[in-house]
Amino acid sequence: MDHFSYKKGKLFAEDVEVEEIAKQTGTPVYIYSKTTFIEHLNRTRKAYSDLDTTVCFSIKACGNINILRFMAEAGSGFDVVSGGELYRAMQAGADPAKIVFAGVGKTDKEIIEALDADIGYLNIESEAELENLIRLSKQQGKIPKAALRINPDVDPKTHTYTTTGVKETKFGVDIERAEKVFERFGKNPALRLCALHIHLGSAGHTVQPYVEALSKTLALVDKLRNKGFVIEALDIGGGYGADYVTAQSPTAADYADAIVPMLKGKGLKLILEPGASIAANAGVLLTKVLYCKTGGSKKFVIVDAGMNDLIRPPLYNAFHFIWPAEIDEKFAPEKRDKEVNIAGTEAVDVVGPVCESADFFAKGRTLPPLKRGKLLAIFSAGAYAFSMSSNYNARGRAAEVLVDGKDFKVIRKRESYKDMVAPER
Numbered sequence: 001m002d003h004f005s006y007k008k009g010k011l012f013a014e015d016v017e018v019e020e021i022a023k024q025t026g027t028p029v030y031i032y033s034k035t036t037f038i039e040h041l042n043r044t045r046k047a048y049s050d051l052d053t054t055v056c057f058s059i060k061a062c063g064n065i066n067i068l069r070f071m072a073e074a075g076s077g078f079d080v081v082s083g084g085e086l087y088r089a090m091q092a093g094a095d096p097a098k099i100v101f102a103g104v105g106k107t108d109k110e111i112i113e114a115l116d117a118d119i120g121y122l123n124i125e126s127e128a129e130l131e132n133l134i135r136l137s138k139q140q141g142k143i144p145k146a147a148l149r150i151n152p153d154v155d156p157k158t159h160t161y162t163t164t165g166v167k168e169t170k171f172g173v174d175i176e177r178a179e180k181v182f183e184r185f186g187k188n189p190a191l192r193l194c195a196l197h198i199h200l201g202s203a204g205h206t207v208q209p210y211v212e213a214l215s216k217t218l219a220l221v222d223k224l225r226n227k228g229f230v231i232e233a234l235d236i237g238g239g240y241g242a243d244y245v246t247a248q249s250p251t252a253a254d255y256a257d258a259i260v261p262m263l264k265g266k267g268l269k270l271i272l273e274p275g276a277s278i279a280a281n282a283g284v285l286l287t288k289v290l291y292c293k294t295g296g297s298k299k300f301v302i303v304d305a306g307m308n309d310l311i312r313p314p315l316y317n318a319f320h321f322i323w324p325a326e327i328d329e330k331f332a333p334e335k336r337d338k339e340v341n342i343a344g345t346e347a348v349d350v351v352g353p354v355c356e357s358a359d360f361f362a363k364g365r366t367l368p369p370l371k372r373g374k375l376l377a378i379f380s381a382g383a384y385a386f387s388m389s390s391n392y393n394a395r396g397r398a399a400e401v402l403v404d405g406k407d408f409k410v411i412r413k414r415e416s417y418k419d420m421v422a423p424e425r
Contacts, residue, residue: 002281003033004379006332011325011377013403018286018325021401021408022375027288028305028398029414030386035404036282037067037382038074040252044274045075047256051263051270054120056100058238058275059085061383062283064400066411068092077120079238079273083110090117100235100271102149102197104129104171108136115142121271123197123235125149125172127181134190147195147235148182150175150220152213154200171199178220179227186229194230196221199237199273205249207258210236214262221268231268238273242280244319244380246335252277276383283382285310285398286325289374290353299348301370306352307359308392310378310385314358322350322362325375331368336379340366350376354393386412391420 056077077098151172241249287305312318321336396415
């Protein structure tokens with residue numbers, strides 16, 4: 001599913017040895033595979049090709065403008081959740097008609113920017129937001145398309161912080177209230193409330209929650225149409241699981257096999273908002289071992305990347321496969337898994353230099369013997385890694401590198417001390 005592989009014991013990104021990248025850029029460094037991004041996008045589009053489908057890559061997953069540019073050139077639309085993400089999409093050459101804007105707390109400034117850009121749909125999450133959109137639409141002389149985000153009360157059974165489709169979240173309107181919202185706003189001349197939006201959350205690993213949510217939503221579509229409301233599109237969001245563990249999640253085709261038959265003949269345009277399923281395995285975070293130490297019965301491997309570079313493990317207890325960038329052939333793992341039982345490996349905690357006990361990438365993880373200066377690859381770091389990074393502990397954010405076949409280039413330079421303090425001068 002990606003283009004990171006070992007050749008004669010050395011890790012390559014496409015046709016580039018990652019150690020060569022580290023020599024030129026230093027560590028930590030995010031390394032992306034262009035081919036992997038494009039292949040994952042195309043697999044998703046192919047899976048849903050029997051429907052009128054727009055794939056809107058979720059910018060919050062990985063927002064480097066150079067990546068967004070080639071994704072736009074490949075035909076991708078974009079899911080944005082802020083004015084800054086909308087700006088990135090437009091700077092990357094996105095087709096405004098293929099942009100959807102979600103989020104419970106859009107400011108007036110952000111809504112006006114979306115109106116001025118003539119984007120495809122504003123995904124609206126409350127009656128109060130609809131009232132505000134009507135006011136701003138009249139002010140700007142625009143008639144936007146809007147999709148009401150409904151809450152189908154379906155739990156994909158992921159981490160509590162990434163579940164967004166149950167009633168007790170801040171997102172969307174309860175499905176039982178949706179008819180009343182349409183009765184109040186559905187025929188207002190200041191906007192076209194003509195679509196529905198659902199999003200269950202991130203890191204789903206089964207198809208069934210989507211089937212359940214879609215069944216509820218299609219029943220609502222029928223009710224609304226029977227009352228004379230026009231429903232032209234259905235945005236079923238993102239959250240499709242990525243393979244942080246080999247073959248952990250359904251493929252795009254697996255999801256489509258269940259979803260496409262439900263939508264055929266319904267007269268609905270389909271919008272998808274994949275993020276991690278496209279980006280996660282398109283990137284690795286390469287880091288260098290600084291020290292190895294023992295504390296009580298534990299062994300620690302201290303690396304130069306920290307929780308400011310990849311916060312998913314401490315924030316969500318998320319798993320990322322970690323393995324040396326150069327290995328003896330006997331340590332070649334058969335797959336990326338939470339447990340690798342190979343003779344000669346030992347259990348260690350992989351931790352960073354940030355002054356927090358939560359600064360870890362793995363605990364009790366079996367790895368080959370390591371020593372100072374060796375490179376470790378933290379896999380599946382293409383989504384929610386750089387985009388969630390920070391300058392905590394006054395650490396400059398790492399460089400980003402894009403690999404394309406035999407070539408690679410820095411697409412975001414490493415932040416220097418001067419870069420960090422410049423806005424404060």
